Amino acid sequence: MKLVNRVTVVTGSGSGIGRSCAIEFAKAGAEVIVAEINPQDAKETVRQIKTNNGKAVAFKTDVSDPASVKNLVEFTIKKFSRIDVLINNAAIQINKTVEEITIEEWNLQMSINVGGIFLCSKHFLPFLRQSKGNIVNMSSVNGFFVETMCAGYCTTKAAIIGLTKAMAIDHGNEGIRVNCICPGYIDTPMSEGYFQSKPDPSKAREEADKLHALWRIGKPEEVGRVAVFLASDDASFMTGASVVVDGGFGSGLPPK
Numbered sequence: 001m002k003l004v005n006r007v008t009v010v011t012g013s014g015s016g017i018g019r020s021c022a023i024e025f026a027k028a029g030a031e032v033i034v035a036e037i038n039p040q041d042a043k044e045t046v047r048q049i050k051t052n053n054g055k056a057v058a059f060k061t062d063v064s065d066p067a068s069v070k071n072l073v074e075f076t077i078k079k080f081s082r083i084d085v086l087i088n089n090a091a092i093q094i095n096k097t098v099e100e101i102t103i104e105e106w107n108l109q110m111s112i113n114v115g116g117i118f119l120c121s122k123h124f125l126p127f128l129r130q131s132k133g134n135i136v137n138m139s140s141v142n143g144f145f146v147e148t149m150c151a152g153y154c155t156t157k158a159a160i161i162g163l164t165k166a167m168a169i170d171h172g173n174e175g176i177r178v179n180c181i182c183p184g185y186i187d188t189p190m191s192e193g194y195f196q197s198k199p200d201p202s203k204a205r206e207e208a209d210k211l212h213a214l215w216r217i218g219k220p221e222e223v224g225r226v227a228v229f230l231a232s233d234d235a236s237f238m239t240g241a242s243v244v245v246d247g248g249f250g251s252g253l254p255p256k
């Protein structure tokens, strides 16, 4: 129980990695706010947490919308009077090349994946300063190693690594830590969407397994548990870090 009563906002926690973060934080004793654009999925995350006697509440949030983020901050502070941890996880992945993607799709992806981190961090920072809290951003190995058919997505994930370091040095002297996690392929609706965008989705999935030294893609909880560590006092001397959780994706070339 590393995070007892720590008030934690997890964006995009109605699915996949975000839901697992919410569940793992609740297991560690945190009070979790499930900040998610899809209310039904948020409700399901809260239900799963409460079934295991955890503490969670849902709040409908669009991280790309300044008014919605301000409402989330107001709700959090009114209800809990503080925030200790912000997990900036919400993102979308549009599987297109620069030539194929429309300007509207490009801007939407940027405004959720990068703009959402900007807005949530901007408006929660005054309260994180009071609690000497911390931020965990969800980047990707695609911030280092890019792949075909997702140029805009890879751009956002590289930007998050830079933004994490920038916030870490701007706010370190205030006792605020800012880190990011770079997962390899994780079994979620997002990665399934990527496989489905390929001509042979099941072959694409098999090939993805072998991109990882462990010859399998990861499970969402394998990322959630690292997020708990980073947010806890066990990581008290970690800031500005890009923590790779990738089953060895970045270790070398895949087998032929």
Ligand SMILES: NC(=O)c1ccc[n+]([C@@H]2O[C@H](COP(=O)([O-])OP(=O)(O)OC[C@H]3O[C@@H](n4cnc5c(N)ncnc54)[C@H](O)[C@@H]3O)[C@@H](O)[C@H]2O)c1
Binding pocket: 011, 012, 013, 014, 015, 016, 017, 018, 035, 036, 037, 038, 041, 061, 062, 063, 064, 089, 090, 091, 092, 112, 138, 139, 140, 141, 182, 183, 184, 185, 186, 187, 188, 189, 190, 191
């Ligand atoms: N799955 C992977 O293989 C993988 C690998 C590396 C990094 N990541 C990153 O992990 C994070 C979670 O990905 P996932 O695979 O769980 O995806 P997912 O699609 O399963 O979940 C994303 C969640 O974000 C929510 N969301 C989307 N737009 C939102 C908005 N504007 N405001 C609030 N919520 C919004 C969705 O409704 C959904 O619940 C993302 O940042 C993603 O880039 C995923």
